[in-house]
Structures are given as C-alpha cells and as structure tokens.
Amino acid sequence: MMLCPQTEAEACDIVRDHAARSAPLAVCGGNTRAGFGNAVAAETVLSSRATAGITAYNPAEMVMTAKAGTPVEDVQAALAENGQMLAFEPADHRAAMGTEGEPTIGGVFAANVSGPRRFVAGAARDSLLGIRFVNGRGEAIANGGRVMKNVTGLDLVKLLAGSHGTLGFLTEVTFRVLPVAKAVETLVISCLNDAEAAHAMAAAMALPVEVSGAAHLPESVKGRFAGGVLADGAATVLRLEGLAASVALRMEKLAAAMAAYGPVSRLGGEASHRLWREVRDIHPYADGTSRPLWRVSVAPSAGHQLVAALRLETGVDAYYDWQGGLVWMRMEADPEAALLRGYMKALGGGHATLLRATPTIRAATPAFEPQAPGVALLSARVKAALDPQGIFNPGKMG
C-alpha cells in the first residue's frame, strides 16, 4: 500500500499511527533511487510525491523553498527561467539504476546527491539551508532556515541530508542556488593512463584557474561519452566555467600547463554540457544490466591504485569523477565487496556503496560501507533520538 499525504499534518497523523503500532514505513519521494541502501521490509510505503510545489523563490536572494515532493524537473525549470541552477549538479540515477518515475527534490536531499562539482561547490547537503520533516513520533520539526549563514542550534539539516528517509520524513526543503555560468569549456587531454591522469588532475587543481569538473575516462568507456566525439585513447577532461572572457583566459593557462601531460583539445557548447551530464549520471554503466555497480568515495590519489589492485584479481571496469570525489566501478559478475572494501581500507579508507546488483547479490551484500563499532553505536543512538520505534526504512542503512 502506498500512502501519499497531501499535507504535513496528514503525514504527522500517518506516522503517529504507525509509531503507536510500531509498524514500519518505507519512506520515499519518487522512489527513483530505491537502489540506495538495503531492501526495506515494510508493507506500507510513505511517499512525499503528493506534497509538491515551490513555496518561495526570490532569485535575488538565491534561495528557494519547495515542498519535498516537488519534481526536480520543476525546480530546475523555475531556476533556469532566472538563469540559476542547483550548484551541486544532482545526478539522475534512473538510467543507471534501471528505475522509472519522477525524481523529487526531497529525494535529492535525502540521498545527498552530488555531481562533478562536488569538491568546489559541495554536495546537496552543502546547499541545503533549512528543512521541515516529520520525526518518528509524528511531530513536525523545523531546523535551519533560509539564510546562508546560520549556526543557531544543532545542524539537523546536515544530519537528515543523506539519511535516506531513515531519520525523518522530509516535507519541505530550503536550499541555496547559484547563477548559471555564462560560459563553459572543457579541456581534453588524450591518451593518459589512470595514474598519469591522477597526476594531471592534481596539477590542474593546484592551478589558480578554478577547475569546476575533472574526470578521467579510460579507453573502455570513453566512446560512450559526448556522442563519441572525444579523440583517440583515454580522455582526461577538465571543465572551466564563468564569464566568457574569464573562461577564455583561464583555458589558455590550463591548456598550456596540461600540454606537458599529453595532447590537448577543447570541447565547448552542447558537447561539453552533454559530457558532464553523462559523467554525473554514470552514463557508461547505464547499460540495462544488473551487473554490480559501485559508487566509491576515496581520496583522489587512491582511486587509480584501488582500481589497479582490483584488476589483478577480478573483472572490473571503472571511470573517475575526480572532482566529484568518486570512482564508478562496474563488476563483471561478483560484486567482490570484501575485496573492494579491503583494498580501500588499506589505501587510506573511504566508502563504497553498492548501487545496483541482482536481488540475490543485494540481499547478501551490505549496500553501505559497514561502519566502525563506535560510529555504528552512535549512529544507532542518533536514529533512536529521531525515530524511537525504528519505523522509518528499517534496515536500509544497516
């Protein structure tokens, strides 16, 4: 059964009723990111999709408030009309995860979605200024606000972002937006191997040119990007954004410095936009299969080492969204969770999330990185402070 409350008060009633009976609820927005986390055993689904609508938007303040169930598409359309955007470039996971439906803005924040601008502009949590949510007691709670600087009390905004509906049912979100860059251009360095690319991207990052996206697309995946227009060999791509005159100047500087690493070319206009959208949306692995797909967050210099170590032992394909802080990996057959997580730990730590696999594999593999005992214990206590009966998405996060 799916419950779609139209108001916050209605959501409070539903939650209170379920809390009284300790009856679990599968919490979601548009449910297009259902692959995040372990499967939830709950007969009743509580979705925010019926509470939609932008409630406040003053472009001069660069802040928007929307009901949690507002389609991401509506948010982006309203922003685009005013030359603004979500700075964190939320990925659309539908193609890669094989899901259908309408992604919601609440879902974006609940999953703390990010994109290739992660390192410079943050993830969804960094843009989120205020929330309203229903806690596990059925109480409507407000935290944060609609101003950019706010240290009044504990930051439950960050806590709820990325909690995948396990701590509360989001009803409204207020977030910061940014002006769309007037110009975008991408520099392509060809034929670098993974290790060389990591060095080149670190060097680019150290230049005062404000690289807003950096990715390495090995030869195995490169043809899947930008309609196959990238030059021969692997492609290491660096994005610059800003005022046109400024992008042109910085591009000169960047191209001159990167020429030392390999042949450079440039990609502008729609091809560049398309490329970064595809990096964001895991396009090469949106292959209609359920081969295991991992979202791996490690220190940038550890990414290629991790992939190299795995390659010696298993079939793995990977590309690097370096500024997004991610390595995307598709396994041939077995997810190799223990192997992957073991090497990751040895290389300085991080976390690997299994986004896609067959139901059998998913049931046997913890989707999120298992936590150290101290952190797990604390997380359980935090969960109990918000959802004492444990009714929201039980088991989803371990």
Add this chain to the structure above:
Amino acid sequence: MSGFIRFLEPQPAILARRRQIVADLADLLAKDGLIHEPRELVPFETDAFVSYRRLPLAVALPRTTEEVAAVLRYCHKYAIPVVPRGAGTSLSGGAIPQEDAVVIGLSKMTRILDVDFANRCATVQAGVTNLNISEAVMAEGFFYAPDPSSQLACTIGGNIGMNSGGAHCLKYGVTTNNLLGVTLVLIDGTVIELGGKHLDSAGYDLLGLVCGHEGQLGIVTEATVRLIARPEGARPVLFGFETSEEAGSCVADVIGSGIIPVAIEFMDKPAIEICEAFAKAGYPLDVGALLIVEVEGSEPEMEAMLSGIVEIARRHGVKTVRECQSATEAAAIWKGRKSAFGATGRIADYICMDGTVPLSQLSHVLKKTSEIVDRLGLRVANVFHAGDGNMHPLILFNANDPEDAARAEQAGNEILKLCVDAGGCLTGEHGVGIEKRDLMTHQYKKPDLDQQMAVRAAFDPQWLLNPSKVFPLDGRSAA
C-alpha cells in the same frame, strides 16, 4: 554586564572533591598539563564575551587525543562537567566555564600532522590556529578558506565548534563546507573517526552534525580540512553611498546579477568613522554607508568582474568608487574592516550581535535596528557580511553603568528577535553560547528544540559537555 544570564548551579559534591579531582587529573596528563592554582585559572574565566566570568575547577591542557580521552573518561565516570576551549575568542560565551567544570583547552595541540597537496587537504591537531593552516600551505599556492576576523588566534577546533565563517565565505562557504574529517572524543572517552580524505559519509552525516556543536557533542582533537588553490590575485574596491538603503539594494543587485564576489562587506557611518580613526584605511568620511567588494582572479578577470559591479553601483547612485592601486592599499582596506571590533572597543564597551537576515530584508532590519537603539538611548555601529545577510550591529555602552549595560542587553535581544521575525536567525557565525541561549525559544518551537536536545543526549546522556550553553536551562526534560 550585570549578570542576567543564569549558569547552572555548581554542584557542591564536586566542589568538595576538588583536591582529589585535581590530583587524579594530574596523573592523567603530562607535566604542565594541568592548571589548578586559582590565580592561574583567571585567564580561563571568560572568553571574548567578557561580561560573564566563572572560575573553572581546573584546566586540562592535553597534548594528544589519548590524553583528551583519558580526561573525558574520568570526568564521565565521576559526572564532572567539561567545558571545551579553543583560543577563547568566542563572542557568545561558548567557552566560559563554570565552578564545577574542568576546562579542556587545546593550546598544546598545535601540530600540523599532514599536508597532502595531491589530495588537496591538510590534517592538523585541533589547537592549530586558523591562519596557521593557510600559512603552512601558502608556498605551494593553496589556502584554507574560512577566515573569521580572529583568525590569527582562533583554533580550528573552536572553528569547528562554532562552524565559523568569515568575510570570504560568500564564495567558499563556512567551516562545515570545508571540513572533510575529524577525530572526535566522546564523553565516555571513546575515540571515533568521522570522514577523512574522501568526501561525504557512508552513514549519517555526523561530521555535519558535529560542525557547529558548540562543545556539546564531544571534543574534536584532529581535523582534516579542504585546501583550495589560491587565486592569482584579489582586489577589494570601496563603494561609498549616501544611504544604507542604497548600499543594501546595490548588494542585492550584485548578487542577483550572477557575479559572485568573494566578499561584500558593509559599514555604516558610525562604523566607517570608528574604523578610519583607528586604521587610517582611507575610507571616505562623507558617505552614509560603505561597501567593500572583493573579487579574485587574474588581472583581466578582475577587471571584467569589477566593471560589471561598478556599473551596478552607479545605477544605485554610488558617490565614491575607490579601486586600490597596490597590495598595500588593498591590505589597508581590509585592515580597517578586520579591526572593526578592536577599534570599537577603544572608544566604548560594546556587544556584537550576529543575526542573519534574508538579503531582501537588509534595509528594513537596519532601519529597525537604529530605531531600537535610539529608543533605548544607545549608539550602534553596523559592520557586517552583506553578501550573505550576516549582520553585526555593535551596540555601544558603558560597562560601568549597570543601567546602560542592561539597556544594551535589551537592545541586543530586541535586534535578534527582529532578525528572526524578518525570516533570519539568531546567529550566523558566532554561535548561541550563553549569550543567545534564552532566545532560542524565539526561533524554535518546543518540539524543534526537544528534537535537538534528544540528538544532543544521544552523544552525552548526562549533559556533562558544556552544559550551561545553547539550550535554555528550563525545559530540558525531553532529553
């Protein structure tokens, strides 16, 4: 000030055991790691919110995470309150101790542990100062972005406690947006690692929760922070306007235009006069309000951005535009702004408010602020981060006159309520501390506060960590 804000009553049972506690703590710490002579405790009795003072029971100055854990384990076992302290630059009383509390100070934890340019981050002990991080990475062309005015003294541990901002966070964000990981010691002595050199978390964003916790959730002993490539150049420009309203609407238009400067600072006439008298920065004295707008990049980039900003300012009737010709001039412009609090302190006692308001409300809030202050017969100087709506009205008063002090506190409270009612918040970067604790009920409803307290209690069920702060003393039953 006259002591309107209550602290928790010291517990006689703890005070009675003082000698034993001091002896036990001394065993847990290295030589010179414990301060307990009353005269030596005096420097720890307050912070930059000097109106309130309490001598602590003792001050522990650990050198390592293990020592912090040992002290916390001990205090937890005997239910002794603990007050964490960075450099003591809190403007909201966040580090003011109480008579039955052990202060854990970070002043001996000042090692930079790892600078990793390939992974654009640095790991430091929590007592390292904000500015030290930038200095350590400057030669390689990097910097650490948050820059509170106290950055020469304030520690990264304190910055994390308060989620500190600064003038340049319009572009780079505040502490929470620049923090990748911490080592956190919980009240029972458990040491946990949150985050690291990677981004985001596998589980709950406890790192985001801990940032801005005001010493309520644990003690941060080490931090990994994001490093950013230093721009080629930065240039501030002064804009003088006839009125605050004109300056305020200019700010909104600059932001709305799509040009994001790294900083937009605002000063009203009293603030301009005070800062100019002190810093001789060359501020125009014939204007009603001043904006300092800073852009970054290469020369041609800065030219392009500034010409756009100047055009907008002209549309708002700007009276004076002063572009600086040299690094010395640029430094002078910032010196004036960054010395605002110190310069004000030379002419009067003051309390500094820290409310944030939506940009569209700036003019309204400025007008109402001067009405409140006029009505109470006080003076105010406004100097603040206009780009993000973070107001800093400095209310001038005479601390030797209890009635004047009471009026100043009343004005402050009214101004903060004004900020909340205008859609903003009580504090943008200074923290709640004790100063704004009793105003929390104006911003949050009871269930909102109860929920925060329940989360707090998940970390510290006995409320031993900085217990007099942040949450009103009455109504803590929910925890």
